[in-house]
Amino acid sequence: TAVTEANSRRRHNDQLRLLIWNIHYGHGGDTDHFAKHSAVEVAGTLAAIAEVIKEAEVDFVLLQEVDLSADRSHRVDQLRLLAQKADFPYFAWVPTWNARYIPFPYAEPQRWLGKVHSGQGILSRFPLISNRRILLPQPSEQPFWYNRFYLSRAIQVVEAKVPNAAPIQLFNLHLEAFWPHNRMLQAKLV
Numbered sequence: 001t002a003v004t005e006a007n008s009r010r011r012h013n014d015q016l017r018l019l020i021w022n023i024h025y026g027h028g029g030d031t032d033h034f035a036k037h038s039a040v041e042v043a044g045t046l047a048a049i050a051e052v053i054k055e056a057e058v059d060f061v062l063l064q065e066v067d068l069s070a071d072r073s074h075r076v077d078q079l080r081l082l083a084q085k086a087d088f089p090y091f092a093w094v095p096t097w098n099a100r101y102i103p104f105p106y107a108e109p110q111r112w113l114g115k116v117h118s119g120q121g122i123l124s125r126f127p128l129i130s131n132r133r134i135l136l137p138q139p140s141e142q143p144f145w146y147n148r149f150y151l152s153r154a155i156q157v158v159e160a161k162v163p164n165a166a167p168i169q170l171f172n173l174h175l176e177a178f179w180p181h182n183r184m185l186q187a188k189l190v
Contacts, residue, residue, distance in 0.1 A: 016162065018060040022174070023049055025067045025118060026078060034104070034111050039074040046078060050085035053123070060160070061088070061123040062172040068093060071114030079121035088123035092131035092158050095119040096174060097151035104149065120156040120172045129159040129167055136186045139179035153186065 026046040027037055037045075053061055063082070067073040083091040095117065102113035122128070134155040138147040156172035173190065176183040 016060070016168075017056075017058040018062060018170070019053060019056050019058045020062045020172075021049070021053075022064040023066060023078070025065050025070065025073045026076075027072070034108075034113070036111065037072075042073050042076065046076070046081055047085060050082050053082065053086040053088075059125045060170060061086070062156075062170065063121045063123070064172070064174040065118060066093065066121040067116075067118045068095070069115070069117040072116065079123070082121075083123050086123065088125060090124040090126065090128050090160075091121060092124075092128050092156070093119055093121040094131065094133035094154060094156045095152075096154050099149060102149055118151070120154065120174055122156065122158050122170060122172055124158070124160055126160045126162050129161055131156070131158045133157075136175070136189065137182060139176065139182040140185075141179055141181055155190070 023046075024033065026042045026049065027033065027035070028041060028045045061082075063079070066078045066082075068077055068079070069075045079091050079093045082088075097116050097118040099116050102116050103109070104113055105111055122131075134157060136153045136155065138150055138152060142150070153174050153176055155174075158170050158172075159167045160170060161167050175186045175190070
C-alpha cells in the first residue's frame, strides 16, 4: 500500500494514479503550433497546466513536449517550473529535440522556431531511482537534411521507489505523429 498526500483522499489508497499530457511546450490551445507567444502567455498557460495537475491528485505525471531551454518558450525550464507549482518533489527529463536553430516553418522565416531544447518529463511523488531514454527511429521517408532538424522521438523509462513495494517502471512515450510509415515502425518496436 502506497499512501501519498496525492491519494490520501481516495477510497482505495493502495492505488497509484497517473496523468499523461502532451503540453505542447505551453503554447496554449490555439491550433497554430508555430504562432509566437509572449512570455506572459506561456507563463500563464504553464500556471494553468500546473493547477490542473495539482487538482488531479495524481502520483505521477508523464509529459511530452516539455521545453528545457527554447526560444519558443522564452528559455524556461518547464519541467522544473511545473514540479514546483504542482508540488512534486521529484522529476526527470530526457531530450528529444536539441538544436541550435530550427528554420521551420520553412517558407515563413519570421515564424522560425529558433533554438529548441525540448523533451519528455516525469513528475513524481516518489523518489526516482533511474531515468533513461530509448531513441526511436526517425522517418526513413524523409531526406537526411530533414531529419537533421527533426526531433528524435523517444521512450523515457524511469524507475520509481514506492513505499512498501518493489520499484516500478514508468514508460513515457512520444511516438511519431506525422509520417505513417515511421509511426507503424515505432509502434511495432514498442
